[in-house]
Amino acid sequence: MTIRHHPPADLLTSYAAGTLDLGDHIAVATHLSACPRCQAMAAALEHVGGAVLTGLPPMPMTDGALARVTARLDEPDRHSDHGNKDRAHPGHQDLGRTNRAPLDGVPGLPGFMRRYMAAPWIWVAPGVRMRPIQLPAASDSRVFLLQSRPRTKMLEHTHTGTELTCVLTGGFRHAAGDFGPGDFDWGDAEVRHDVTVAPSETCLCLVAMRGEVRLRGFWGALIQPFIRL
Amino acid sequence: MPADAEATPDNEDWSHAIAAVAAHRDRAAFARLFAHFAPLTKSLMRRSGLPESTADELAQETLLLVWRKASLFDPATAGASAWIFTIARNVRISAHRRGLAGALAELPDVDASFQPDDSPGPETRVATAQAGRRVRAALAKLSDAQRRVLELSFFEEKAHGDIARILQIPLGTVKSRARLAMSRMRELLDEFS
Incomplete structure (x- = not known):
């Protein structure tokens, strides 16, 4: 699998710094799980983080801080057994208790997402459906799986916020090139998307979206109220 | 602030201190790590906009995790300061989510969300050990x-x-x-x- 499209530099930096919004973090992590090159870059940026840490002006700790921590060294580690690992996360945005299912089995997702819960598929447009993912903490983005039939031509659209996409299976094409499994795509209000899904295979993507999609042109304006993205 | 400081004797010493904590539960080595890294971690927490008392608590939390996770530290891969940076980063994210979700919420493991793969095999580990050396060389350039x-x-x-x-x-x-x-x-x- 050759990966041709990577996250922009500032996204990778914020990922390593730990300052990304959860939805954006998930989109970048999905790309990383397929891309050793960006994994090396993220590891490199953690070293930059180490240099940042050691270069800061030290701030004196409160009196007795070391004694307080030392007193806790023999405590059993309540977190080490990761008792919550096999349980589903209590969702932040509740998608409803019924019909949710874990994402285990969806190809191309990073390991930590297998325990996330997702709602059933929802019809979006002809040939296109989406599956909202329940996040374990607040996020400015909505995160969902987007599935499109081969040769689907998405209506020309723009975004009111940013949209980060990572291809899981299949692929699509737009002005910036061909996108296949592992490839990372992003768009904002200035990018016009004119997307065609590859002919051979159903396309499955993970999407983190802020704001909403705006369709362009006369027909777009007419059907906008019916498009659920 | 040289970014290749990982290779200086001073930082090698921090790797040894972590190794001593892992191997012998060495409290003197831990106290040295605390004296050096807790004030730096507190400074990092303050920079991300947290009030001083919270920054202090999270710095303590970070160093407690350094003690608990010491056996997971691999000097070939990480470098002491980069490793402690990632622990501090994850502590901050976790505290942020706890704050948003309320203290009683059951929270997912932040560490796991930075693992590209759940179970790195031996080949991956060798690859990351080499990556550590590459990174230091690249940063120095x-x-x-x-x-x-x-x-x-x-x-x-x-x-x-x-x-x-x-x-x-x-x-x-x-x-x-x-x-x-x-x-x-x-x-x-x-x-x-």
Whole structure:
């Protein structure tokens, strides 16, 4: 699998710094799980983080801080057994208790997402459906799986916020090139998307979206109220 | 602040201190680590906008995790300060989510969300050990100016405009330096691999 499209530099930096919004973090992590090159870059940026840490002006700790921590060294580690690992996360945005299912089995997702819960598929447009993912903490983005039939031509659209996409299976094409499994795509209000899904295979993507999609042109304006993205 | 400080004797010592904590539960070594890294971690927490008392608590939490996770530290891969940075980063994210969700909420493991793979096999581990050396070599080759911009971009509130003010250089220069630093790093990492 050759990966041709990577996250922009500032996204990778914020990922390593730990300052990304959860939805954006998930989109970048999905790309990383397929891309050793960006994994090396993220590891490199953690070293930059180490240099940042050691270069800061030290701030004196409160009196007795070391004694307080030392007193806790023999405590059993309540977190080490990761008792919550096999349980589903209590969702932040509740998608409803019924019909949710874990994402285990969806190809191309990073390991930590297998325990996330997702709602059933929802019809979006002809040939296109989406599956909202329940996040374990607040996020400015909505995160969902987007599935499109081969040769689907998405209506020309723009975004009111940013949209980060990572291809899981299949692929699509737009002005910036061909996108296949592992490839990372992003768009904002200035990018016009004119997307065609590859002919051979159903396309499955993970999407983190802020704001909403705006369709362009006369027909777009007419059907906008019916498009659920 | 040389970014290749990982290779200096001073930092080698921190790796040894972590190794001593892992091997013998060495409390004297832990006290040295605490004296050095807790005030730096507190400073990092303050920079991300947390009040002083919270920054202090989270620095304590970070060092407690250094004690508990010491056996997971691999000096070939991480370098002491990079490893402690990642622990501090995850503690901060976890505290942030706890704050949003309420103290009783059951929270997912932040560490896991930074693992590209759940179970790294032996080949992956060798690859990351080599990556550690490559990274140090690559960082050492960046210009001081490029490195400074990269480091400043680690703080959320430091948008490129703020960095321009701090370094007293035009905004365009900050952006081109950040871009150059990142593409130079990519080239160097590709070269070594």
